Amino acid sequence: MSRPNQARLDLAALRHNADLVRELAPNANRMAVVKANAYGHGAVTMARELEGRTDAMAVACLEEALELRESGIASPILLLEGVFEPDELKIAAEQQIWVTVDNAVQLEWLENARLSAPLQCWLKVDTGMHRLGAEAGQVAAFFQRLVDCPNSVGTPVLSTHFASADEIERDTTTRQLALFEQLTGDFRALRSAANSPGVLAWPASHYDWVRPGYMLWGNSPFGTAEQANAARLRPVMTLCSAVISVRDVAAGECVGYGGSWRAERPSRIATVTIGYGDGYPRTASNGTPVLVNGQRAPLAGRVSMDMITVDVTDLDPVQIGDPVILWGDGLPVAEVAEPAGTIGYELLTRMPPRTPRVVVTA
DSSP states (O other), X not given: OOOOOEEEEEHHHHHHXXXXXXXXXXXXXXXXXXXXXXXXXXXXXXXXXXXXXXXXXXXXXXXXXXXXXXXXOOSOEEETTOOSSTHHHHHHHHTTEEEEEOSHXXXXXXXXXXOSSOBOEEEEBOSSOOSSSBOTTTHHHHHHHHHHOTXXXXXXXXXXXXXXXXXXXXXXXXXXXXXXXXXXXXXXXXXXXXXXXXXXXXXXXXSSEEOOOGGGGTOOTTTTSOOTTXXXXXXXXXXXXXXXXXXXXXXXXXXXXXXXXXXXXXXXXXXXSOOGGGTOOTTOOTTOEEEXXXXXXXXXXXXXXXXXXXXXXXXXXXXXXXXXXXXXXXXXXXXXXXXXXXXXXXXXXXXXXXXOEEEEEO
């Protein structure tokens, strides 16, 4: 018998979340961001389910795009960071992959390339993230060069990326949108700005293309903060395991490596076969919530490579084999990430191959 650890993938939840994108941005084209192995969910499985429900997909690099093409995904695929060397443009042309142009070097590579077919290009505009994108004084010239470039087909799409759209109370996104309007409003071109928090909370950012990623997997980009549209999302991944041992621990006794948890009363401790080798964060602190038989219980002791221990003293009797949910259905990943000092994005994308992905809903 294998260990009971699974990352269960609910495709009905994925379809629900994709439909929510359509509802919130009905006039925009939808680009599903499936980079980083679809945020740890399995890029091919997720892309196959999303094909036909979205208008295009996006990845970080050519290798991710080719994995989708080789699996039969025919949708347009955008390289969000563009190409990293000029020879990649030839492959992109052969595979009909769209490219982002971010800087003068990438633009020169495109202008000097000898391609089998012209490429659909997106021009990234830096509106304050200061990570990628043409600077304000470059936008007009770069746009015209793409229009004039025989290796660029049609009119380039103008895009930008938000620095803090997940922080609704800040004015950063408002200022970025204003600058984006200033820099691109005179061009007759399609535009794109909205990532997941943009789709959920910033309707003015929807423009012609929206680029949902994290929200497709049913997780709120606002963390544990309440947001009405994010509350409608359904988690696609449920990380689950089972109890493999139950024992009584006397008051004053310690549990786990380093004795970081001490029983303040006679306690009942359940051992669960999951650990940082399976994608559960080692930095999760005492008290991090775990669902045992659907009941919340606190983590008790340091996370090991293959096991955790949970205080089930206040729960209905727990037995070996009882189901455990680490995050997902009934327990948002943000509630685990926060006491672990990280974000749900990291927990999902770091899910290792050791933990099998299992589709549970057709």
